[in-house]
Amino acid sequence: MQLLAHPGRACLGMLLVTTLLSGCLENRPRFSVTGQGSASAVTPAGSGGSTNGKPSISGQPRPEVKAGESYSFQPSASDPDGDALTFRIVNRPPWAQFDPATGRLYGTPGDGDVGSHEGIRILVSDGQAEAGTPQFAVNVTQIALGSATLSWTPPTQNSDGSTLLNLAGYRIYYGQSPSQLTEQVVINSAGLSTYVIENLSPATWYFSMTAVNSSGVESERSSTVSKQVG
Numbered sequence: 001m002q003l004l005a006h007p008g009r010a011c012l013g014m015l016l017v018t019t020l021l022s023g024c025l026e027n028r029p030r031f032s033v034t035g036q037g038s039a040s041a042v043t044p045a046g047s048g049g050s051t052n053g054k055p056s057i058s059g060q061p062r063p064e065v066k067a068g069e070s071y072s073f074q075p076s077a078s079d080p081d082g083d084a085l086t087f088r089i090v091n092r093p094p095w096a097q098f099d100p101a102t103g104r105l106y107g108t109p110g111d112g113d114v115g116s117h118e119g120i121r122i123l124v125s126d127g128q129a130e131a132g133t134p135q136f137a138v139n140v141t142q143i144a145l146g147s148a149t150l151s152w153t154p155p156t157q158n159s160d161g162s163t164l165l166n167l168a169g170y171r172i173y174y175g176q177s178p179s180q181l182t183e184q185v186v187i188n189s190a191g192l193s194t195y196v197i198e199n200l201s202p203a204t205w206y207f208s209m210t211a212v213n214s215s216g217v218e219s220e221r222s223s224t225v226s227k228q229v230g
Contacts, residue, residue, distance in 0.1 A: 052081065052129055053079065053080030054080075054126075054129040055077060055078065055079040055125065055129060055131050056078055056131050057075050057076065057077040057103070057123070057124045057132065059075035059076055059133060061105075067110070069108065070106065070108050071105075071106060071109070072105070073122075074104045075133055081126070083126035083127060086101070086125050086127075087101070087102065087103035087124050088100060088122075089121070089123070090119065090122075090123070091118070092105070093107070093109075093113075095109045105120075105122065116138070116140075117137060117138040117140070118137040119135050119137070120136050120137065121133055143202075144202075144230065145198075145199050145200060145202075145230075146200045146230055148196070148197050148200060148207065148229070149197075150195050150225075151193060151194040152193055152209060153193065154167065154191075159219075164213070166215065167190040167212075167213055167214075168188065168190055168213055168216075169188045169189055169211075170187040170195075170210065170212065171210045172184065172207060173209070174206060174207045174208070175205070176204065178206040181206060181207075201229065201230070202229055202230025204227070204228050205227050205228075206224050206226045207225050207226070207227070208222050209221065209222045
């Protein structure tokens, strides 16, 4: 795909931009959740639990979630006597938050959370007896990032038709919306005709370029090209 830029300022010539859609994968985290064992109820010593109906708790944690996405596990709990219930957690992952009123575990892991967070358990109490979920582990794993390769034909003429003698470099503008190319790469070399932009998250990315002469005069942007990453 070839796109023609029509320079609009002070005498820069034509810039031809193409994209070679290639992928370069690197890693970032995501995580999965596994459970083991079975739910159990524990009656504290001296509680007189023989006349108290024990609460129950159940639920299946999400088995997997990508980094950057919100994670939430909300167990179901009930009490046969209708007693008010409170919750606590054992081995809460450091990236997660916990609501003791509802038993909800939620949060988003970051890049530094890769690894397994094991022995997690959520318990519910009616004030006399406790029940707990099976222990489960939250394993932060990795997802792929991508890249885009841009290539272009260096301009040789100014907009007035004269020979371009002072080409100094290029600027690449890119982003996830064609109307908001908020990221920028400055290339201070007139001899380059290809450039790889890396660490792109899964999304559709849009790209445009300009040429710059030694006086700092910048051409109009080229037409916008796009690439789907991930």
